[in-house]
Amino acid sequence: MQKPIVDQTADSRQILFDADVRIARDHVVLSLWRNSDAFCVLERRLVRSDDVVLTQILSLEDGDALTEFAAADPYGDHLRAQYQSIDRERREQIRPQADRKVRNSQVDPVEEIGLIDACSNEGELMALAGRVVTQLGGRSYIYHWLRVNEKTGGVDEQRCLIGCHPAWLHKYINRLWYRLDPFLEYAKRNAAPTVGSRIDLGSDDYWLMNDAVGYGFRSSLVCPAHSRSNAWVGVLQVSNEQPQSTG
Template sequence: MESAKTALAVHELFDHLLTAEDESDVAHYVRAIVSALGAESYVFVSMNPAESPASRSSHRFLIGCRPEWCQLYNANKWFMTDPFLDYSMNNTEPVCGSQIEASTPGQKDMLVSAHENGFRSGFVVPVHTSDKERIGVLYLGSEKSEAEGERIFTANRMYFRSLAMELLDWSINAAKNEVLLSHSITTKDVRIVTLLKNGFTAEDIAKEMDVSVQTVYGIYKKIKDKVGVSHISEVVKFAEVNGLLV
């Protein structure tokens, strides 16, 4: 009976999460979901796997853990050698934290600090897009013993995996909307760049949009100015990296 009530409550929270309007709402419902499923701390990060770890310009975070842990993580640059991120780059199977080995002194220090800051037991949930242009990692923690915490995480892995997938979708859309807004890129701009990516020439695009070729070149110039590049091929690359293509 208790498990049925928990499942119902989690389903209702997922419904709220799917209609959340902003990041604070998303964070609120994620916190409620992971708490209902036996976790006490979480960090979700999404990134472009082709980006160097030191850059982190494409990284997006949703944080539900002690601020001290985040400060230590950044101060020690553990993002450069994080074994959980390494695992998640090439795997999609959720795994208990104890199953991922630390192979360097820095990684061992990271795990000790994690255990002291809300991740005594942990669970790592990687999630990838179909083209692997962006991946996500949901890292869950509990103050429960490793054995007890990991038993609970494993029992609820289906929910945690669903949550990670929803968060990756949210992250992709949020990042895309930020880029569109910050560069004043329109729906028409995206359509044209997508046609370029698909091999359309300026003449093809002019015919597709029922405008002159000169008009298409004028649009090219405006898009290049918005992005701040000198060649239209660079716009296509920018759109690919930022997930703007349709």
């Protein structure tokens, strides 16, 4: 059972669609649910043949996000019918702008951060995080929630909140970069926030870091967030496209 990022005891989600599709030795679970703010959130859970579980959470408040996410999915051809059903359901849930909750984009980010504990689901948390990151100079963010194997140090389970280009996490997962991500390795061993330029990179990290730049991850702030259990590690990565000297 996955450990929740936020307290779900007062969860305000409404499940709209759910499908489990086996593809060769893997299987993908796609779920669509509606947030209390009236926009939809997509959850894609990949259970690999090696039993590693990789989950992506994507807000569909922006209608283009689903199109980009589905187009980049390595299993997109197998999941075409499911994505079409999700898109139809999403469109049916769209409400007139006047009926939606509108927040002042200039709200004090410190005040916004103080609202995190009140979030009842990940959709609410992502909406809040997007506002805070933007106001503080960030362009993209990812929150990784990892269950680390105590014997091997590898990732047994990963849950990601996607606050970046919808295609990036597909590429990241498909190329198994979660096995050697230097930012995740830093977070496993440290508790203090740091900037990405201070994390030592190995020769195997070149393609990961080079490709990340193409998706807006040029300058990064890496913030470990450890739970009481050593098996779980949280990592917030906030980035922008500016050079590291100024970003």
